[in-house]
Amino acid sequence: MSGGTIIGQLISQSQGYLTLHGREGLAELRRERERESNRLWPLAIHYGRLMAHLPFIRMVAVTGALAMDNVNHRRDIDYLVITQEGRLWLCRAMVILLVRWAANRGIALCPNYFLSENALSLRQRDLYTAHELIQMVPLFGSGTYGRFRRLNRWTEDHLPNARGMDPPKLANIKLSPHGQQLAIESPLRTHIEKMLRSPLGDWLEAWEMNRKVRKLSAVQPPQNGREEAQFSPQWCKGHFDGHAVRALKEYSSRLQRIAGFPV
Template sequence: MRETHTLEAAILRTVLYADIFDYALSVRELHHFLMHHTTVDLAAVEYALSTSPTLIGSLAYCGGWIMLADRTALERLRVERERTTQALWPYAERFGRTLARLPFVRMVGLTGALTMHNPSSLHDDFDYLIVTKPGRVWLARLLSIVVVRWVRLRGHEICPNYVLAEDRLAQTRRTLYIAHEVAQMTPLFGREVYDRLRDANGWTFEHMPNARYPLHAGEMARLNRAERWIKHAVEWVLGGRLGDWLEGMGAPP
């Protein structure tokens, strides 16, 4: 009985967190991002939703989406944002591939509202996390600014909000928000580095133990032979003193 009450509380906690972002959850999303102390299978979540008087009284299930009982307007909003997601997702993958071509970039992940299928409009920013070769974080950030400006000329905004070195993947801010950002990220390039990033931030599983893999799959960028050759050639040129100087120019004082 105690475990039942604990699962009920975890479900309510997860729905309440989603509500902060005007976000209705599918059962699969609720299970994946369940804020619980241990893993729970999907059947247990479905059973609790259908039998718990507390959950039946507190939550609404409309059109396949779960929300607080007094927030049924989120059903229509979620449907609208799903359509917006379908329109924006190809651009997210395209811009992710462009970032993947940059020298010293080892991983690109889509973060933010879009990766949760919750963009507020067609004009939302595209948020990314980038992992770079050690010692080239600031140079990669400088190069990403070129991409930001190129994309802006085409009517979109991208934000490489997080740029991490490959040897410093662990996040020092261990908050629920950061845990969710890591858990919801969709890798677009460098899956092996993505897996290492998740392992380096194993503390996130304490918040959402079911979220051990990307919920929404993106098309992984694969560089062709010419792109790989150009990337390696530029890395060779910028791998020595010139790159060190540019890295120092980009780093904060």
């Protein structure tokens, strides 16, 4: 990077990272978080594989800080889970049992976004959502992941240079020498799915959805016109911390300071 250019006067390079001048210390922090992330990846893959074995689950992906190898001291593992249409809330109930089982072993799993495969085209189409979608790391269900990306090409309007994770590359780097990207099938899983594709399964799905939506909807009201926590038959978005609202507000504020006028 040439120091004579405008970019060269603003940007420094340290330990393989680019930073603003005067913030070179962030490179070591980033390295430290990358090391912490490397310790979490085996656990994320292990529990992601267990989720992928559950009935009606069609894709499991790591999201949040771990997806960017940028884990801090919290050490929780965020997941996005895509389910078969009409069985999202049953899937969520089974995954929550796994979450509690892991918690008893000191592992913090946070599957905070469940999405039905008939609702893959996202309604929220801002920069934050585009960033979260593109950065996710699919562990299982590469076919569903590919369809998810194709149905959300609007992300290119916000981040035209971002390609996202290439599943074959992930298989070689993260999972194993051969990888496991297909949905996991087993005779037991197939039998349970067949049994629950029935009026009984429909009743259980409706009962679980109504029970949990009442409880979850009382946790936090909408923030600044954007409901980060959203619940329906097609999705369960348990983002209660308001992080997207804060991030977009801060991003807009910084752009305004740079541009000198509202953006």
